Amino acid sequence: MTTKTTLRGALLATSALMISAGLAAAQDYSKYGIKEDVPGACSFASIDAKDYSGRTLNIITHAIPVIGEPTALHAQQFQELTGATVNVVHVPFGDLFQRIMIPFQTGQQAYDVLFFASLWLGDFNPYLAEVPQAYQEVSGMQSVTPTYKGVATWNGKMLNYTMDGDRHYLKYRSDVFSNPEMQALFKEKTGRDLTVPATWEEYNEVAAVFNNMDWDGDGAPNFGTAEVTKRDDLMFSAFISRVAAYAKHPDVKGGFFFDLATMEPLVNTPGWVKGLEMFVAAQASMPPGGTSFGLGDEIFSFGGGQALMSYSWDDAFIQAMQEDSPIRNKVAAAPLPGATEVWNRTTGQWDKFDTPNTAPYVTWGWSSAVASASENQDMAFDYLCFFGNEANTLADLQIGRFGVNPYREAHFDPAFYETELGWDVNTATTYTDTLKAIDGGQNQVFDLRVPGVGEFMSSLAAGVARAQSGEATAQEALDGVAAEWKAIVDRIGVDRVREAYANVVALEDK
Amino acid sequence: MRTLYLALKYLAVLLWSAFVIFPFLWMISTSFKTANAVTGGAKWLPWLQFEPSLSGWQSLFGGVGGINILKPYANSAIVTLSGSAIALVLGTLAAYGLSRFTFKAGPLKNGDITFFFISQRIMPPIVLAIPFFLMLRFLGLLDTLPGLILIYVAMLMPIAVWVMVDFFNSVPRGLDEMAWMDGCTPVTTFLRVILPNALPGLVVAAMFCLIFGWNDFFFAFTMTFTEVQLLPVSIVALNSSVTPWWSLSAAAIVSVAPLAVLAFVVERFLSRGGLAGAVR
């Protein structure tokens, strides 16, 4: 019996069990923190019916709380429901990659279920088990948006199990933007109206005007922008957000990081240089220490009310909307600023856009997968399916620190945030509108999910850091990065990188 | 003049004391904070400046919101004590040999052999992570206590050797020679005569072994997965994108406690003149 048949058989059997048990036997699973169990192959009821006692499941995940806490929570639930022993190992982000990679490369079967950054799929894909057809057909998976299904796929096979969906978007203090005094002040200083920044030039301008000013009346100065700038702490993602609109031309296909045909790095082209110059210029509007903020610092800075604007993952927004946050319901969301001039690499010119070009950055988020060498794949996929079942996800979405962000159509409904979480209408609507705009948007940018992505990104971050500290100009820094990237591609093998990058370009050029 | 000198002396001591205590005070205060207390500027005083909360401390003792440090605590204790004990025994023996006898291996003499021991401390742990990983995997000792103890013995023996060689070198050979003249073999001399007098040196060596062992992060991190977790690793695992300042502070206080007791013990030994001649 192949694993596939066993799994399919198992799923069918449980569904049959469930149906025969009858809906009347619906147990109350609300003690597990969910509102109500949504029927399906991986609902609480279905998983409860399974018996894995005597078996052990090993899971590696991120540190608590981001993804680490829901992993542990659902692991405990799974343990109670099925009788399996579930071990969870938590690893800080900076070390997660090698903790997963070293056992893979040395043939050590250490973990059955893995949680990792989705951009590492390029490195991990040889070691992952394909999600069986049966699991792809469960309602939870079917309702994942096409964008995120694409992110989970590699060379036509679904290797990641989607349980989170991320993007970068602009967050700003709606109370300041809608404050007549602030609007007047802005008009006085710049001659134009205070609007949500539609371009990065506007963003930098707004940040500068409101920098080092006490606009929330608490006696301490506030600042314009909080960005992730610490070299080895995800700064590369913030940088990509800043560059995307200048460098991703909607009419020029075939690659964003590289020209897919020639595999020439594009990181030192004028679009990228311009983005870096803007990033460096924004440093003047950052809080003290803001030029080496890690993600955690950015979350505290925007979420704690110090900075006017920020952009990156959901965390800062969620932090701001916590029950006890002083700026609850005073924030709003918008798509990332765009650019009125975009570099066209085929013509070698800057093209002007009357409506600013936007390039939504569908940034990496959390992914899960099952190791192909695992001997517990049935349990592993059941766990993941359970983790991502509709009931659990709706509950997880409500707890900001969990790090689970919207990825199903149902998650883009503002009513959910208004009723379940008590968000006010403006916050909820701008949030879900932004999510929909990014998800359905054209001209999307995805991460460089190729083997060795870590090297490419750390080289990029080092170059950006040099420009930020003034050690080099933006052009010089990025020229250095381009040269390093060429060397890395040579070392890994042009064809391997191109083959992998083709996956990413396919997502972008769809 | 004399009063000025005294005043300066006390001032210096107090300044340094303040420098030492400062992080600890901050840690204690922060361990009772939540996210709101952290943003908006540094605060020190609970109830006066912020609402204290026990969530940082609670997150250390189980529950889904945090980790349970009791098991890692115990594991750290076991591994550190065993590793140090073995390293001490082997290291002291080797040190005595290097101090009292001459060895020659080609051009290499005592001094070189001692240097060989000490040079094991030069290699940064990262470098050795993968080969140790492979070695333990081959021996089937990955993610086990014995496997870690093995690594710790290699890591701590150089310290034991260094301290004890210096110590034995400062103990006059007269004692040994008397014992030999009485007909004792070197081994008996060592066990019956020298060792009982070696307590001061052993205390210093043991202390360093315990400190370096207890506080190791990197080897424990690389060689363990799920079965065995050591304390520093489980603490660092709290480091997520929102750095939980409160949990980390609480954890730091808890992890330093046993060694602080050790500091006390060592100081008593020092003051009673017990360490006279411990380090030449």
Next chain:
Amino acid sequence: MYRQKYIFLLPGLLVLVAIILFPLLFTIRVSFSSWDVYNPGLNWIGGENYARLWEDARYWEALTRLSVLTVGTVLLQYTLGFALALLVWRDIIARRFFRVLFLVPMMTTPVVMSVIWRTIFHESLGPLNPILDAIGIGAQPWLSQAGHAFAAVMIVEVWQWTPFMFLLLLAGLLSLPNEPFLAARIDGAGPIRTFLSVTFPMMGAISVGAILIRLIEASKLMETVYVLTSGGPGTSTETTSYYIYIRGMRDFQIGYSASLSLTYLIVMSVALTLIAKALIRLMVKDRT
């Protein structure tokens, strides 16, 4: 009778060699391969890694930076440690309390304390800048400017490891014989002269040992940099260990980082031997 000498040396030596032999040989072998994320395994590429290393400016800069950092912090630790030991040696109230207090920082876990220090140095949320403001020095850009970041790392190291020097030197002071001091008092020597002619020379051997061990340990500096600055701003606090970590664990270039490590081992061994010889000549008149 002298056969028995091997009973002493061999158990420890053999155990040590057994444990580290494989890792050492493995590291040597892998440095001649190109093991990385897409080429796992031991192929043979000859000395390519070493050739690359030779031209790797970032590596050599890291080494230079490390030397400055290490020598600087160790000298500071030595001076401060010695001063502290002298201060609480005798004639001071509550000296037992101070001695215990001064020992405690060494007992903490470096990686955990680094996280605490990061919160202390945090320019927006940490307690240090407000205090500096209050006493008139003004807030400093601790982690966002090169010079300050370097200083921040040094401060953390000094806090953590001065107790090490302090302990060794205090133990040494406590074991000094009394006669030379009595002689000095009779001669009418003041505290400074006593120190220079009596105390310091007698502490020569201990000082050398302590400094050498501290140099070895300090040069492995990685965790503090990792947590506090990530080698930044730019590369201004990147030490060799940290760079090896980036190349090895982040970029996953196992082969190249092995060659970096071995070169580092050789350079350090040579440097330390030279320093040891120089120090012994300088500070120890007759070695007993």
